[in-house]
Amino acid sequence: MSSHYEAPVRKPLVLGDKSYGDISNDIARPVETPPNTDWWIAFSIAMVAFLWGLGCMAYTIGTGIGTWGLNKTVGWAWDITNFVWWVGIGHAGTLISAVLLLFRQKWRMGINRSAEAMTIFSVIQAGLFPIIHMGRPWLAYWLFPIPNQFGSLWVNFNSPLLWDVFAISTYLTVSLVFWWTGLLPDFAMIRDRAVEPWRKKIYSLLSFGWSGRAKDWQRFEEVSLVLAGLATPLVLSVHTIVSFDFATSVIPGWHTTIFPPYFVAGAIFSGFAMVQTLLIIMRKVSRLESYITIQHIEMMNIVIMITGSIVGCAYITELFIAWYSGVEYEQYAFLNRATGPYWWAYFLMMSCNVVSPQIMWVKKIRTNIIVSFVISIVVNVGMWFERFVIIVTSLHRDYLPSSWTMFSPTFIDIGIFIGTIGFFFVLFLLYARSFPVVAQAEIKSILKSSGENYKKLRDK
Amino acid sequence: MSLKRLHVLFDDDDILLDAVKEIVKSKIYIHEVYTPFPVHGLDKAMKLKPTKISITTFIYGCIGFTVSILMMNYIMIVDWPQDIGGKPSFSYIENMPAFVPIMFELTVFFAAHLMVITFYLRSKLWPFKEAENPDPSTTDDKFLIDMDSGSNLSKTKSMLKKMGAISIKEVKE
Numbered sequence: 001m002s003s004h005y006e007a008p009v010r011k012p013l014v015l016g017d018k019s020y021g022d023i024s025n026d027i028a029r030p031v032e033t034p035p036n037t038d039w040w041i042a043f044s045i046a047m048v049a050f051l052w053g054l055g056c057m058a059y060t061i062g063t064g065i066g067t068w069g070l071n072k073t074v075g076w077a078w079d080i081t082n083f084v085w086w087v088g089i090g091h092a093g094t095l096i097s098a099v100l101l102l103f104r105q106k107w108r109m110g111i112n113r114s115a116e117a118m119t120i121f122s123v124i125q126a127g128l129f130p131i132i133h134m135g136r137p138w139l140a141y142w143l144f145p146i147p148n149q150f151g152s153l154w155v156n157f158n159s160p161l162l163w164d165v166f167a168i169s170t171y172l173t174v175s176l177v178f179w180w181t182g183l184l185p186d187f188a189m190i191r192d193r194a195v196e197p198w199r200k201k202i203y204s205l206l207s208f209g210w211s212g213r214a215k216d217w218q219r220f221e222e223v224s225l226v227l228a229g230l231a232t233p234l235v236l237s238v239h240t241i242v243s244f245d246f247a248t249s250v251i252p253g254w255h256t257t258i259f260p261p262y263f264v265a266g267a268i269f270s271g272f273a274m275v276q277t278l279l280i281i282m283r284k285v286s287r288l289e290s291y292i293t294i295q296h297i298e299m300m301n302i303v304i305m306i307t308g309s310i311v312g313c314a315y316i317t318e319l320f321i322a323w324y325s326g327v328e329y330e331q332y333a334f335l336n337r338a339t340g341p342y343w344w345a346y347f348l349m350m351s352c353n354v355v356s357p358q359i360m361w362v363k364k365i366r367t368n369i370i371v372s373f374v375i376s377i378v379v380n381v382g383m384w385f386e387r388f389v390i391i392v393t394s395l396h397r398d399y400l401p402s403s404w405t406m407f408s409p410t411f412i413d414i415g416i417f418i419g420t421i422g423f424f425f426v427l428f429l430l431y432a433r434s435f436p437v438v439a440q441a442e443i444k445s446i447l448k449s450s451g452e453n454y455k456k457l458r459d460k
Numbered sequence: 461m462s463l464k465r466l467h468v469l470f471d472d473d474d475i476l477l478d479a480v481k482e483i484v485k486s487k488i489y490i491h492e493v494y495t496p497f498p499v500h501g502l503d504k505a506m507k508l509k510p511t512k513i514s515i516t517t518f519i520y521g522c523i524g525f526t527v528s529i530l531m532m533n534y535i536m537i538v539d540w541p542q543d544i545g546g547k548p549s550f551s552y553i554e555n556m557p558a559f560v561p562i563m564f565e566l567t568v569f570f571a572a573h574l575m576v577i578t579f580y581l582r583s584k585l586w587p588f589k590e591a592e593n594p595d596p597s598t599t600d601d602k603f604l605i606d607m608d609s610g611s612n613l614s615k616t617k618s619m620l621k622k623m624g625a626i627s628i629k630e631v632k633e
Binding site: 003019020021024145153154155156157158160162163166167169170173174177178181184185188189191192193204205207208209210211212213214215216217218219220221222223225226227230231233234237241244441442444445448 | 473474492493494495496497498499500501502503506508510511513514517531532535536539540542544547549555558559561562564565566568569571572573575576579580582583584585586587588589590591592593596597598599600601
């Protein structure tokens with residue numbers, strides 16, 4: 001027992017009187033039992049939204065980008081807002097699984113699997129937007145540096161848009177293998193307890209024949225550590241490069257050096273909010289309260305509060321630098337942002353992102369599930385508006401006052417966005433019923449140090 | 461007397477670890493240990509060599525870095541140099557700042573994917589591979605040592621019993 005010592009000040013991460021076998025049972029239960037009516041209702045709603053979005057995408061591709069609300073002045077708006085929003089949401093998964101692994105934070109183990117799933121599903125949504133905006137998505141492979149027979153040019157490696165292609169592709173594929181490698185022992189657990197032959201067959205295939213030899217585990221741990229070391233700078237680079245899409249331009253309001261850190265903080269902020277939204281529901285529905293505890297929710301709320309404050313500092317720094325730069329175009333861009341016709345979007349951004357997370361300073365509030373859930377939704381709305389504010393308010397009043405205009409989305413714009421939310425939830429709901437949603441092998445390895453029953457035993 | 465092979469089951473990681481140390485000390489060969497989660501210190505107790513996978517990863521990263529430089533040098537400088545926005549591309553080193561993001565991304569891409577592929581191949585993990593753990597409970601909550609019986613079977617058995625084995629099975633080679 002002595003080798004499992006953990007300071008008594010640390011609160012237990014696995015509640016209740018759990019044995020190794022209990023953990024297997026708890027994690028396998030949602031996979032082995034048929035979904036209830038609520039799941040089917042949620043799945044049907046998500047599916048309808050997804051199909052509606054598919055219809056809008058088909059209409060866009062069949063008719064052209066003219067079906068969107070874009071105009072000559074505002075050439076980027078709704079689609080890129082959604083793109084950045086979805087990519088940002090993805091960041092929390094990697095932060096939880098990689099950065100917290102490097103910092104040896106044990107509380108990540110209850111939530112990392114679902115957070116990584118969320119990363120992958122949301123990056124898929126993000127990737128859809130630039131591809132649809134191409135107009136001819138079947139030519140998307142032209143983004144890759146392939147020798148071509150068309151007599152045209154290579155891709156331009158000076159362009160941040162191409163950096164984005166590489167960053168997002170690397171991010172998506174590396175996150176996927178990181179996730180899958182961690183899943184292998186858990187799939188094997190479900191495979192070995194499966195009664196029905198079809199279930200055994202499916203999970204045998206998914207688990208790649210994982211056997212749990214000592215050497216496998218030694219390599220597994222090394223691979224996890226090195227992948228975390230690679231994923232940490234990767235995740236920071238991805239949103240940095242997304243911010244370069246704007247920061248390397250010459251548009252007042254976009255051309256700011258603060259963008260990379262500001263975007264990364266915002267990404268973590270919105271991502272944690274989405275993890276919070278999903279897991280507060282999931283812990284209840286899948287009866288995982290012993291593994292995703294109030295302490296986990298509190299920790300995530302603290303991250304939300306801190307990153308929200310960083311984002312708030314960035315907003316104020318931007319305003320200060322605009323004034324201090326002495327550039328009147330820059331000054332007008334920010335004055336217009338805060339007091340112009342889109343003031344309400346700016347106000348929503350400020351109140352949702354900067355003000356609302358500050359209530360988390362109070363312990364009673366940050367350990368309250370309902371408040372945490374509401375704030376997580378508020379933050380997601382706020383972060384969507386942040387991207388909208390940055391993109392649309394910087395464009396709609398450009399250098400030529402005669403071309404000043406407003407942007408309003410068409411129902412196609414809105415339909416595609418709703419469609420991606422539907423697609424995301426379709427994937428997540430399927431995941432919740434077919435994948436081990438908690439990294440049970442990792443939880444078992446900390447049970448003796450952080451399990452409530454073992455802690456009590458030690459205190460005696 | 462021919463050597464027998466034993467499959468010994470345990471239900472606790474600490475007991476398993478002590479047993480492995482004991483077995484190694486009495487110079488009985490351990491073929492393999494199957495556990496449901498990483499038991500820390502097990503590799504040292506079994507005297508397994510440290511894995512070299514992170515060294516290969518460093519090499520893979522270097523390959524990715526080199527590939528990115530060669531690729532962009534060929535595409536942007538050699539094959540079709542352009543003057544984009546008054547910035548002619550006639551020298552890789554002068555244009556390098558714009559190439560840094562992709563040099564970084566490809567380094568990570570190569571390092572991560574080739575490392576995972578190496579891990580899967582070395583540990584024999586791929587789709588449609590049959591699992592090799594002898595007892596299905598070793599992915600749940602049991603720990604199994606696959607070992608030789610040693611010269612004296614009954615003595616080994618009583619030693620294992622005393623160490624807390626919950627079942628001992630003799631298997632054919």
